[in-house]
Amino acid sequence: MSTTNDAVTAAWTDRLAAADAIYRYGAAIDSFDDEAVHAVFDPEATAQYGKNTEVLHGPDAIVEFVTGFVVDCIWQHHFLNVYRVDVDGDHAKVLVYHTSHQLFERAPDTVHQIVARYHNELRRRDDVWRISKLYMEVLWAERRQDPSRYLEEIGGSAAIWTREDRSGQ
Secondary structure, rough: OOOOHHHHHHHHHHHHHHHHHHHHHHHHHHHHOOHHHOOOOOEEEEEEOOOOOOEOOOHHHHHHHHHHOOOOOOEEEEEEEEEOOOOOOOOEEEEEEEEEEEEEEEEEEEEEEEEEEEEEEEEEEEEEEEEEEEEEEEEEEEEEEEOOOHHHOOOOOOOOOOOOHHHHH
8 A cells, every 4th residue: 555545544534533523422412421422522622502602611511511401301313414524633623514403391392403513623632533622603493393293193202312211320
């Protein structure tokens, strides 16, 4: 294999590993796995979830914010599309397109939808990519209901990952 191919392979491997950190974040959020959310962030991470929130410093503060936001969340679903990854050594800038849906106990007939972009920075330490900076640019949010009862007709909602499931562990 030539040196050029080695460099190309390394670049793709870095991009995939950085993208994997983003997908680990989404799965951890959706499964209400606070330990996994904590683990995906760099020890010096900052996060801001929209312009109306404060900048959070460190994984503990980030997990506390996320847990507080979804305290009565029955289920949630994040569709994340890693749109671009630019790697420079042990740092990466990652643009992520985000659409999420949440169902809360306080409004069990209403799905909350958020459309956003994450402008993330990642840092590699000990060969593991973690989020070092997260900024959520909220583009749209709405609440949706199903007056036609279509969800019931097709046999939903049968969420597998729920907050209740996590509390029993």
